[in-house]
Amino acid sequence: MTVIEIDGLRKSYKAGKAVDGVSLRVERGEIFGIVGPNGAGKTTVVECASGLRRPDSGTLRVLGLDPQTNRRELLQHIGAQLQEAALPDAIKVSEALRMYASFYDRPADWRALMDEWGLADKKRASFASLSGGWKQRLFIALALVGNPEVVFLDELTTGLDPSARRTTWGLIRDMRKRGITVVLVTHFMDEAEALCDRIAIIDQGRVIAEGGPSELIAKGRSDSLEGAYFALTGKDVA
Numbered sequence: 001m002t003v004i005e006i007d008g009l010r011k012s013y014k015a016g017k018a019v020d021g022v023s024l025r026v027e028r029g030e031i032f033g034i035v036g037p038n039g040a041g042k043t044t045v046v047e048c049a050s051g052l053r054r055p056d057s058g059t060l061r062v063l064g065l066d067p068q069t070n071r072r073e074l075l076q077h078i079g080a081q082l083q084e085a086a087l088p089d090a091i092k093v094s095e096a097l098r099m100y101a102s103f104y105d106r107p108a109d110w111r112a113l114m115d116e117w118g119l120a121d122k123k124r125a126s127f128a129s130l131s132g133g134w135k136q137r138l139f140i141a142l143a144l145v146g147n148p149e150v151v152f153l154d155e156l157t158t159g160l161d162p163s164a165r166r167t168t169w170g171l172i173r174d175m176r177k178r179g180i181t182v183v184l185v186t187h188f189m190d191e192a193e194a195l196c197d198r199i200a201i202i203d204q205g206r207v208i209a210e211g212g213p214s215e216l217i218a219k220g221r222s223d224s225l226e227g228a229y230f231a232l233t234g235k236d237v238a
């Protein structure tokens with residue numbers, strides 16, 4: 001079943017086009033990667049799909065709902081960790097989870113979630129006192145507290161050390177095991193290759209390639225994707 005359908009999405013800001021005709025399909029239960037360089041339009045796509053930004057044109061359906069006209073209902077069924085997410089410095093881990101749970105009609109048991117995601121020892125820690133890896137873990141738990149069917153993760157592992165990145169990868173795979181559809185925005189091709197069932201590469205507001213990770217790598221070796229592949233991986237095409 002298709003859970004996200006985006007057709008011909010366009011969005012400009014004052015400075016110019018950010019998204020220039022993106023079409024995508026995301027199927028239930030997959031980890032779908034959106035990969036591309038800085039300024040490619042990735043965050044804008046995710047913000048439009050989660051109802052946080054109004055597209056200029058195009059059709060969007062998430063779980064059959066229009067993110068603009070059915071925003072309230074949609075927000076009950078999705079979870080999001082956004083690129084520039086922040087919480088008040090003084091808020092405690094348990095308070096943040098309880099507060100987020102109160103936003104939903106059918107929240108998960110936030111105490112159980114805190115235990116499951118290894119946050120119980122940190123429950124009285126303030127947000128400001130958490131290291132980057134623990135903040136990310138908290139953001140994952142917050143994205144899940146509404147029992148979402150679809151989760152958007154934007155640059156979840158940027159800034160984490162290699163071991164925290166690996167741990168986060170495990171957490172993302174756990175989401176898929178629970179049947180949650182994950183949209184993962186990342187700069188890292190290795191991360192997308194390791195985690196994603198399918199990937200769309202976005203550059204200058206357009207999808208320049210789409211497919212399974214191995215398919216894309218094979219293509220990257222053979223054609224004009226070379227430049228994009230290099231930009232994303234820093235590796236020359238073998």
Ligand SMILES: Nc1ncnc2c1ncn2[C@@H]1O[C@H](COP(=O)(O)OP(=O)(O)OP(=O)(O)O)[C@@H](O)[C@H]1O
Nearest residue numbers: 013014015018036037038039040041042043044045
């Ligand atoms: N709120 C905004 N106001 C004006 N311009 C914006 C805004 N948000 C994004 N842009 C511009 O739109 C383009 C696409 O930005 P977007 O944040 O969607 O890209 P991105 O692929 O997520 O980039 P990054 O990898 O750096 O997060 C960029 O040129 C950016 O400067």
Ligand SMILES: [Mg+2]
Nearest residue numbers: 042043044083
């Ligand atoms: Mg972004």
